[in-house]
Amino acid sequence: MKKRVFDPWEVKGPMNYDKLVKEFGVSTLKTLPGIFNKELLFRRKIVFAHRDYQKILESIRDKKKFVMMTGLMPTGKFHLGHAILAKQFVFYQKLGAKIYIAVADIEAYNTRNQSLEQSRKIAIEEYITNYIAMGLSPKNVEIYFQSNRSKDAKKANAYYRLQNLLARHATFNEFKAVYGDITPGKMLSSLLQASDMLHSQLPEFENQCQIVVPVGIDQDPHLRIARDISKRIKNPMFTQLSSTYHLFAPGLKGPKGKMSASNPNSYIALTDSPKEVKNKINRYAFSGGQPTLAQHKEKGGNPDIDVSYQYLKMLLEEDDKKLLQIREDYKTGKLTTGELKAYTIQKLNSFLKEHQKEMKKAKKLVSKFLG
Secondary structure (H helix, E strand, C coil): CCCCEEECCEEECCCCHHHHHHHHCCEECCCCCHHHHHCHHHHCCCEEEEECCHHHHHHHHCCCCEEEEEEECCCCCCEHHHHHHHHHHHHHHHCCCEEEEEECHHHHHHHHCCCHHHHHHHHHHHHHHHHHHCCCCCCCEEEEECCECCCCHHHHHHHHHHHHHHHHCCCHHHHHHHHCCCCHHHHHHHHHHHHHHHHHHCCCCCCCCEEEEEEEHHHHHHHHHHHHHHHHCCCCCCCCCEEEEECCCCECCECCCCCCCCCHHHCCECCCCHHHHHHHHHHHCCCCCCCCHHHHHHHCCCCCCCHHHHHHHHHHCCCHHHHHHHHHHHHHCCCCHHHHHHHHHHHHHHHHHHHHHHHHHHCCCHHHHHC
Protein backbone atom coordinates (compact mmCIF):
# COMPACT_ATOMS: atom_id res chain seq x y z
CA MET A 1 0.00 0.00 0.00
CA LYS A 2 1.34 3.45 -0.97
CA LYS A 3 2.02 5.78 1.92
CA ARG A 4 -0.40 8.68 2.16
CA VAL A 5 1.29 12.07 2.03
CA PHE A 6 -0.83 15.13 2.78
CA ASP A 7 0.63 18.53 3.52
CA PRO A 8 0.75 21.96 1.81
CA TRP A 9 3.76 20.91 -0.29
CA GLU A 10 2.77 17.40 -1.42
CA VAL A 11 -0.39 15.33 -1.76
CA LYS A 12 -0.30 11.61 -2.54
CA GLY A 13 -2.74 8.82 -1.83
CA PRO A 14 -6.53 8.47 -1.44
CA MET A 15 -8.64 11.48 -0.48
CA ASN A 16 -11.32 11.10 2.20
CA TYR A 17 -12.91 14.54 2.29
CA ASP A 18 -15.37 13.69 5.08
CA LYS A 19 -12.45 12.64 7.26
CA LEU A 20 -10.48 15.77 6.37
CA VAL A 21 -13.44 18.01 7.27
CA LYS A 22 -13.53 16.45 10.75
CA GLU A 23 -9.74 16.33 11.11
CA PHE A 24 -9.27 20.01 10.24
CA GLY A 25 -12.41 21.25 12.00
CA VAL A 26 -13.93 22.99 8.97
CA SER A 27 -17.66 23.11 8.16
CA THR A 28 -19.44 21.84 5.06
CA LEU A 29 -21.02 24.53 2.88
CA LYS A 30 -24.80 24.70 3.15
CA THR A 31 -27.30 26.62 1.04
CA LEU A 32 -25.84 29.70 -0.64
CA PRO A 33 -27.55 32.78 -2.12
CA GLY A 34 -28.99 32.31 -5.60
CA ILE A 35 -26.24 34.26 -7.35
CA PHE A 36 -23.80 31.45 -6.47
CA ASN A 37 -25.77 29.07 -8.71
CA LYS A 38 -24.26 30.91 -11.68
CA GLU A 39 -20.89 29.31 -10.88
CA LEU A 40 -20.93 25.51 -11.21
CA LEU A 41 -18.13 25.14 -8.64
CA PHE A 42 -20.56 26.29 -5.95
CA ARG A 43 -23.69 24.83 -7.57
CA ARG A 44 -22.17 21.34 -7.68
CA LYS A 45 -20.41 21.53 -4.30
CA ILE A 46 -16.92 21.42 -5.81
CA VAL A 47 -16.36 24.18 -3.25
CA PHE A 48 -17.51 22.07 -0.35
CA ALA A 49 -16.31 23.43 3.00
CA HIS A 50 -15.44 26.67 4.79
CA ARG A 51 -14.42 28.60 7.87
CA ASP A 52 -16.43 31.72 8.82
CA TYR A 53 -17.88 32.13 5.33
CA GLN A 54 -21.06 33.77 6.61
CA LYS A 55 -19.11 37.02 7.08
CA ILE A 56 -18.29 37.05 3.36
CA LEU A 57 -21.91 36.35 2.40
CA GLU A 58 -22.97 39.28 4.59
CA SER A 59 -20.41 41.55 2.91
CA ILE A 60 -21.72 40.54 -0.52
CA ARG A 61 -25.33 41.04 0.58
CA ASP A 62 -24.65 44.44 2.17
CA LYS A 63 -22.29 45.54 -0.64
CA LYS A 64 -19.47 46.09 1.84
CA LYS A 65 -15.83 46.05 0.86
CA PHE A 66 -14.16 42.64 1.04
CA VAL A 67 -10.96 41.08 -0.24
CA MET A 68 -10.36 37.73 -1.89
CA MET A 69 -6.76 36.70 -1.36
CA THR A 70 -4.98 33.83 -3.05
CA GLY A 71 -1.46 32.75 -3.91
CA LEU A 72 0.24 30.82 -6.67
CA MET A 73 3.25 28.51 -6.49
CA PRO A 74 5.16 29.23 -9.72
CA THR A 75 6.71 25.79 -10.22
CA GLY A 76 5.13 24.17 -13.24
CA LYS A 77 2.52 24.17 -16.00
CA PHE A 78 -0.87 25.79 -15.43
CA HIS A 79 -3.41 22.93 -15.61
CA LEU A 80 -7.09 22.14 -15.07
CA GLY A 81 -6.57 21.89 -11.32
CA HIS A 82 -5.35 25.49 -11.21
CA ALA A 83 -8.33 26.56 -13.32
CA ILE A 84 -10.67 25.59 -10.45
CA LEU A 85 -9.14 28.34 -8.31
CA ALA A 86 -8.93 30.85 -11.16
CA LYS A 87 -12.65 30.48 -11.88
CA GLN A 88 -13.36 31.34 -8.25
CA PHE A 89 -11.45 34.60 -8.13
CA VAL A 90 -12.90 35.73 -11.47
CA PHE A 91 -16.33 35.05 -9.92
CA TYR A 92 -15.48 36.97 -6.74
CA GLN A 93 -14.16 39.90 -8.75
CA LYS A 94 -17.53 40.13 -10.49
CA LEU A 95 -19.20 40.15 -7.06
CA GLY A 96 -17.18 43.24 -6.13
CA ALA A 97 -14.19 41.81 -4.28
CA LYS A 98 -10.74 43.41 -4.37
CA ILE A 99 -8.43 40.63 -5.54
CA TYR A 100 -4.97 40.09 -4.03
CA ILE A 101 -2.75 37.46 -5.69
CA ALA A 102 0.65 36.63 -4.19
CA VAL A 103 3.31 34.95 -6.30
CA ALA A 104 5.05 32.68 -3.77
CA ASP A 105 8.54 33.06 -5.21
CA ILE A 106 10.15 33.20 -1.76
CA GLU A 107 8.39 29.97 -0.79
CA ALA A 108 9.49 28.36 -4.07
CA TYR A 109 13.06 29.44 -3.29
CA ASN A 110 12.95 28.07 0.28
CA THR A 111 11.02 24.84 -0.27
CA ARG A 112 11.64 23.97 -3.96
CA ASN A 113 15.17 25.42 -4.49
CA GLN A 114 13.92 27.47 -7.44
CA SER A 115 15.53 30.78 -8.36
CA LEU A 116 13.56 34.03 -8.13
CA GLU A 117 14.20 34.66 -11.82
CA GLN A 118 12.74 31.30 -12.84
CA SER A 119 9.73 31.83 -10.57
CA ARG A 120 9.01 35.19 -12.17
CA LYS A 121 9.20 33.72 -15.68
CA ILE A 122 6.85 30.83 -14.84
CA ALA A 123 4.44 33.07 -12.93
CA ILE A 124 4.02 35.45 -15.85
CA GLU A 125 4.05 33.01 -18.77
CA GLU A 126 1.99 30.24 -17.18
CA TYR A 127 -0.17 31.61 -14.38
CA ILE A 128 -0.86 35.32 -14.84
CA THR A 129 -1.40 34.97 -18.58
CA ASN A 130 -3.90 32.15 -17.97
CA TYR A 131 -5.69 34.15 -15.28
CA ILE A 132 -6.21 37.01 -17.72
CA ALA A 133 -7.38 34.58 -20.43
CA MET A 134 -9.92 33.15 -17.98
CA GLY A 135 -11.46 36.57 -17.43
CA LEU A 136 -9.52 38.36 -14.68
CA SER A 137 -9.85 42.12 -15.09
CA PRO A 138 -7.06 44.63 -14.30
CA LYS A 139 -9.61 46.66 -12.35
CA ASN A 140 -9.53 46.10 -8.58
CA VAL A 141 -6.70 43.53 -8.54
CA GLU A 142 -3.16 43.47 -7.13
CA ILE A 143 -0.72 40.80 -8.31
CA TYR A 144 2.65 40.92 -6.56
CA PHE A 145 5.78 38.88 -5.86
CA GLN A 146 6.72 37.99 -2.28
CA SER A 147 10.30 39.05 -3.03
CA ASN A 148 9.23 42.49 -4.25
CA ARG A 149 5.91 43.50 -2.68
CA SER A 150 5.53 47.05 -3.96
CA LYS A 151 7.31 50.00 -5.53
CA ASP A 152 5.59 52.08 -2.86
CA ALA A 153 8.04 51.99 0.06
CA LYS A 154 5.34 52.49 2.70
CA LYS A 155 3.36 49.50 1.40
CA ALA A 156 6.44 47.30 1.04
CA ASN A 157 7.68 48.17 4.53
CA ALA A 158 4.25 47.47 6.06
CA TYR A 159 4.08 44.05 4.40
CA TYR A 160 7.54 42.86 5.50
CA ARG A 161 7.16 44.45 8.93
CA LEU A 162 4.00 42.41 9.46
CA GLN A 163 5.89 39.18 8.78
CA ASN A 164 8.25 40.03 11.63
CA LEU A 165 5.43 41.08 13.95
CA LEU A 166 3.75 37.74 13.30
CA ALA A 167 6.97 35.87 14.14
CA ARG A 168 6.86 37.13 17.73
CA HIS A 169 3.49 35.48 18.28
CA ALA A 170 4.36 32.02 16.89
CA THR A 171 6.24 29.12 18.48
CA PHE A 172 8.27 26.27 17.04
CA ASN A 173 6.00 23.72 18.75
CA GLU A 174 2.98 25.33 17.10
CA PHE A 175 4.54 24.98 13.66
CA LYS A 176 5.50 21.37 14.39
CA ALA A 177 1.97 20.55 15.55
CA VAL A 178 0.41 22.01 12.40
CA TYR A 179 2.94 20.96 9.76
CA GLY A 180 4.70 17.91 11.21
CA ASP A 181 8.07 18.03 9.46
CA ILE A 182 9.30 21.61 9.70
CA THR A 183 12.43 23.51 8.62
CA PRO A 184 13.48 27.15 9.11
CA GLY A 185 12.68 27.79 5.43
CA LYS A 186 9.16 26.41 5.81
CA MET A 187 8.63 28.47 8.98
CA LEU A 188 9.69 31.66 7.20
CA SER A 189 7.48 30.80 4.22
CA SER A 190 4.53 30.18 6.53
CA LEU A 191 4.98 33.54 8.26
CA LEU A 192 5.26 35.29 4.91
CA GLN A 193 2.08 33.54 3.75
CA ALA A 194 0.34 34.74 6.91
CA SER A 195 1.46 38.26 6.00
CA ASP A 196 0.07 37.66 2.48
CA MET A 197 -3.31 36.70 3.90
CA LEU A 198 -3.55 39.47 6.48
CA HIS A 199 -1.72 42.51 5.14
CA SER A 200 -4.57 43.89 3.05
CA GLN A 201 -6.14 44.93 6.37
CA LEU A 202 -3.25 47.27 7.18
CA PRO A 203 -3.83 51.06 6.90
CA GLU A 204 -1.40 51.20 3.96
CA PHE A 205 -3.76 48.93 1.99
CA GLU A 206 -7.52 48.45 2.56
CA ASN A 207 -7.85 48.87 6.36
CA GLN A 208 -9.83 46.31 8.36
CA CYS A 209 -12.20 44.32 6.17
CA GLN A 210 -13.41 40.78 5.54
CA ILE A 211 -11.01 38.51 3.67
CA VAL A 212 -11.80 35.18 2.04
CA VAL A 213 -9.03 32.77 1.05
CA PRO A 214 -10.17 29.98 -1.32
CA VAL A 215 -7.82 26.98 -1.26
CA GLY A 216 -7.54 23.24 -1.67
CA ILE A 217 -7.92 21.67 1.75
CA ASP A 218 -4.24 20.67 1.75
CA GLN A 219 -3.45 24.38 2.29
CA ASP A 220 -5.54 24.63 5.46
CA PRO A 221 -2.48 24.41 7.78
CA HIS A 222 -1.37 27.80 6.45
CA LEU A 223 -4.82 29.21 7.28
CA ARG A 224 -4.77 27.78 10.80
CA ILE A 225 -1.38 29.31 11.56
CA ALA A 226 -2.42 32.71 10.20
CA ARG A 227 -5.76 32.69 12.05
CA ASP A 228 -4.23 31.64 15.37
CA ILE A 229 -1.36 34.13 15.27
CA SER A 230 -3.54 37.05 14.17
CA LYS A 231 -5.73 36.63 17.27
CA ARG A 232 -2.75 37.40 19.50
CA ILE A 233 -1.79 40.68 17.84
CA LYS A 234 -3.48 43.72 19.37
CA ASN A 235 -1.79 46.37 17.25
CA PRO A 236 -2.69 46.29 14.46
CA MET A 237 -6.07 44.57 14.98
CA PHE A 238 -7.25 42.06 12.40
CA THR A 239 -10.65 40.82 11.34
CA GLN A 240 -10.53 37.03 11.36
CA LEU A 241 -9.85 35.34 8.01
CA SER A 242 -12.57 33.38 6.22
CA SER A 243 -11.75 30.50 3.89
CA THR A 244 -13.33 28.03 1.49
CA TYR A 245 -12.07 24.62 0.38
CA HIS A 246 -12.50 22.99 -3.00
CA LEU A 247 -12.13 19.43 -4.20
CA PHE A 248 -8.96 18.49 -6.05
CA ALA A 249 -9.17 17.90 -9.77
CA PRO A 250 -7.99 14.27 -9.90
CA GLY A 251 -4.82 13.41 -11.78
CA LEU A 252 -5.32 11.52 -15.02
CA LYS A 253 -4.16 8.25 -13.52
CA GLY A 254 -6.83 8.11 -10.88
CA PRO A 255 -8.87 9.76 -8.15
CA LYS A 256 -6.28 9.05 -5.42
CA GLY A 257 -4.66 12.46 -5.24
CA LYS A 258 -4.58 15.64 -7.28
CA MET A 259 -2.99 16.79 -10.51
CA SER A 260 0.76 17.23 -10.12
CA ALA A 261 2.65 19.79 -12.20
CA SER A 262 5.76 17.62 -11.79
CA ASN A 263 4.21 14.75 -13.80
CA PRO A 264 3.12 15.72 -17.36
CA ASN A 265 1.07 12.53 -17.71
CA SER A 266 -1.03 13.42 -14.65
CA TYR A 267 -2.57 16.64 -15.95
CA ILE A 268 -4.17 18.48 -18.84
CA ALA A 269 -2.31 21.76 -19.37
CA LEU A 270 -4.24 24.69 -20.77
CA THR A 271 -1.63 24.91 -23.53
CA ASP A 272 -2.05 21.26 -24.62
CA SER A 273 -2.80 20.65 -28.29
CA PRO A 274 -5.86 18.66 -29.48
CA LYS A 275 -3.56 15.72 -30.22
CA GLU A 276 -2.02 15.84 -26.73
CA VAL A 277 -5.45 16.01 -25.11
CA LYS A 278 -6.72 13.02 -27.10
CA ASN A 279 -3.63 10.98 -26.29
CA LYS A 280 -3.68 11.82 -22.58
CA ILE A 281 -7.38 11.07 -22.09
CA ASN A 282 -7.39 7.88 -24.16
CA ARG A 283 -4.12 6.55 -22.78
CA TYR A 284 -4.00 7.74 -19.17
CA ALA A 285 -7.45 8.84 -17.93
CA PHE A 286 -8.55 6.44 -15.19
CA SER A 287 -11.81 4.70 -16.05
CA GLY A 288 -14.75 3.79 -13.84
CA GLY A 289 -15.90 1.25 -16.41
CA GLN A 290 -15.86 -2.54 -16.29
CA PRO A 291 -12.98 -4.69 -17.66
CA THR A 292 -14.92 -5.75 -20.74
CA LEU A 293 -17.61 -4.13 -22.88
CA ALA A 294 -20.03 -6.96 -22.14
CA GLN A 295 -19.56 -6.53 -18.38
CA HIS A 296 -19.95 -2.78 -18.72
CA LYS A 297 -23.23 -3.15 -20.62
CA GLU A 298 -24.45 -5.50 -17.87
CA LYS A 299 -23.16 -3.82 -14.70
CA GLY A 300 -22.49 -0.22 -15.75
CA GLY A 301 -19.66 2.07 -14.67
CA ASN A 302 -18.83 4.21 -11.65
CA PRO A 303 -18.77 7.92 -12.56
CA ASP A 304 -17.54 8.90 -9.10
CA ILE A 305 -14.10 7.42 -9.79
CA ASP A 306 -14.03 8.03 -13.54
CA VAL A 307 -11.61 10.85 -14.33
CA SER A 308 -13.30 11.90 -17.57
CA TYR A 309 -16.63 12.29 -15.81
CA GLN A 310 -15.00 14.26 -12.98
CA TYR A 311 -13.53 16.75 -15.45
CA LEU A 312 -16.96 17.23 -17.02
CA LYS A 313 -18.51 17.74 -13.58
CA MET A 314 -15.85 20.13 -12.26
CA LEU A 315 -15.21 22.34 -15.27
CA LEU A 316 -16.37 21.32 -18.72
CA GLU A 317 -20.10 20.53 -18.80
CA GLU A 318 -22.15 23.59 -17.82
CA ASP A 319 -25.52 21.93 -18.56
CA ASP A 320 -26.72 20.21 -15.37
CA LYS A 321 -29.33 18.13 -17.18
CA LYS A 322 -26.76 16.93 -19.71
CA LEU A 323 -24.34 16.01 -16.93
CA LEU A 324 -27.05 14.08 -15.07
CA GLN A 325 -27.93 12.17 -18.26
CA ILE A 326 -24.27 11.26 -18.81
CA ARG A 327 -24.05 10.06 -15.21
CA GLU A 328 -27.14 7.87 -15.46
CA ASP A 329 -26.20 6.46 -18.88
CA TYR A 330 -22.73 5.56 -17.61
CA LYS A 331 -24.06 3.92 -14.43
CA THR A 332 -26.50 1.77 -16.42
CA GLY A 333 -23.94 0.80 -19.06
CA LYS A 334 -25.74 2.61 -21.87
CA LEU A 335 -22.71 4.92 -22.24
CA THR A 336 -19.37 3.17 -22.68
CA THR A 337 -15.99 4.32 -21.38
CA GLY A 338 -14.85 4.97 -24.94
CA GLU A 339 -17.86 7.15 -25.63
CA LEU A 340 -17.41 9.05 -22.37
CA LYS A 341 -13.76 9.69 -23.15
CA ALA A 342 -14.60 10.82 -26.70
CA TYR A 343 -17.15 13.33 -25.36
CA THR A 344 -14.66 14.61 -22.76
CA ILE A 345 -11.98 15.04 -25.42
CA GLN A 346 -14.46 17.02 -27.54
CA LYS A 347 -15.42 19.29 -24.60
CA LEU A 348 -11.79 19.76 -23.54
CA ASN A 349 -10.57 20.68 -26.99
CA SER A 350 -13.48 23.07 -27.52
CA PHE A 351 -12.68 24.78 -24.21
CA LEU A 352 -8.93 24.89 -24.90
CA LYS A 353 -9.37 26.22 -28.44
CA GLU A 354 -11.21 29.29 -27.14
CA HIS A 355 -8.94 29.64 -24.11
CA GLN A 356 -5.78 29.58 -26.22
CA LYS A 357 -7.21 32.35 -28.42
CA GLU A 358 -7.72 34.40 -25.26
CA MET A 359 -4.18 33.61 -24.12
CA LYS A 360 -2.74 35.27 -27.23
CA LYS A 361 -4.62 38.44 -26.32
CA ALA A 362 -3.70 38.10 -22.63
CA LYS A 363 0.04 38.13 -23.30
CA LYS A 364 -0.28 41.72 -24.50
CA LEU A 365 -2.09 42.75 -21.29
CA VAL A 366 0.24 41.33 -18.61
CA SER A 367 1.94 44.67 -17.93
CA LYS A 368 -1.43 46.17 -16.86
CA PHE A 369 -1.61 43.63 -14.03
CA LEU A 370 1.92 44.01 -12.69
CA GLY A 371 1.98 47.76 -12.26
